[in-house]
Amino acid sequence: MLKPKVITQVLQQANTAGVHAALLLNPDGSLVSFAGGTEKDAKVLAAVASNVWFGYERYGKPPAANSVEGGEGKEGLRNLILDCEQGKLSITRTSRMLLCLVADERVEWGLLKAKTRTLKEYLEGPLNLVASY
Amino acid sequence: MEIYRYSMYPLGLKKLIVPCRQLQAFLQDLLESTDHLKAVLVTDKDGVILAKATGPDLPDHVLEPAFSATFSVASDQSGKLGFGRNKMIMSTFDEDQVVQFNYSPLILTLLASSKANSGVLIAAGKDLEEPIKIVGESVSKAIQHEHKAKEYV
Known part of the structure; x- marks a missing residue:
């Protein structure tokens, strides 16, 4: 079973040094858990983050240079960082869910990337046990 | 109609060719001086290439995907988050990384291997802001000229 309270506590640990929200969401953009900010903001962030991630996953991949024209051989998306005038967003996949950090x-950049990677690795094991559907 | 009859290019477009060639030289310099950089592209928001520099071992079809069109949509959407206008998106894949800058009305795309230093790519992209904005202004003027020319047809 997923314990929402524990997930929130884990996400909350990332909210230091300029990072003000951490979200865990389903691939369809629905929110699983979040720490920091209001629920309304988190829902909007989750929807946009999911949309952008799948947009890049489908159409933003560079085909491998040695792939045949029109053929497969595309790579997997690992991490996405969005830089806006008043904030930064880092998105990555953990198990079958998406993890999003808002700073x-x-x-x-390096700090945001490192926090995202650390949280992803920490959550991946437990989430694989419950989200294997 | 008169404008199109006597000139190969519409009025504004002729003025656009010189800055585009200069930008092409900038991109080539950047490509040669940055390690693991595979391609540099300047496109409009629909993905039409204005200037590009690619490494010798990079086939043309690698640049075919709608990189810029995807960025354009993602950039518009992230503008609705309440964090102001989107400036840049960096996507990391298994073997490659793509850094895209929103220099409206143009988009700068840097395609590099995942071994490339992301900080260097970001700095290089910021250095190109001024030359791209100059070309961007020419593009805007060319579009305005075209619209005016169409009004007389």
């Missing part, structure tokens, strides 16, 4: 514009 203000002063947060460094």
Whole structure:
């Protein structure tokens, strides 16, 4: 079973040094859990993050240079970082869900990427047990 | 109608060719001076290529996917998050990374191997902001000229 309270506590640990929200969402954009910010904001963020992620996954992949023209050989999307005027968003896949971190514009890329990767690796094992459908 | 009869290009488009060639030289310099960089593209929001520089071992069909069109949609959507206008999107894949900058009305795309230093790519993209904005202004003027010309047809 997923314990929502524990997931929120894990996500909350990322909310330091300029990172003000962490979200876990289903591939369809529905929110599983979040820490930081209001629920209304989290729902909007989840919907947009999911849409952008799947847009890039379907149409934003560069085909491998040695692939045949029109053939397969596309790569998997690992991480997506969006830089806006007043904030930054980092999105990655963990198990079958998406993990999204929201930070203000002063947060460094490397820190945001490292936090996202660490949280992804921590959540991947437990989520694989419950989200194997 | 008169404009199209006597000139190969519409009025504004002729003025666009020179800055585009200069930009092409900038892109080529960047490609040669940055490690693991595979291609640099300047496109409009629909993905039409204005200038590009590609490495020798990169087949043309690699640039076919609608990179810029995908970015354009994603950039518009992220503008609705309440964090202001979207400036850049960096996507990392198994073997490649793509850094795209929103220099409206143009888009700069840097395609590099995942070994490339992301910070260097971001800095390189920011350095190209001024030259791309100059070309962007020419593009806007060319579009305005075209619209005016069409009014007289």
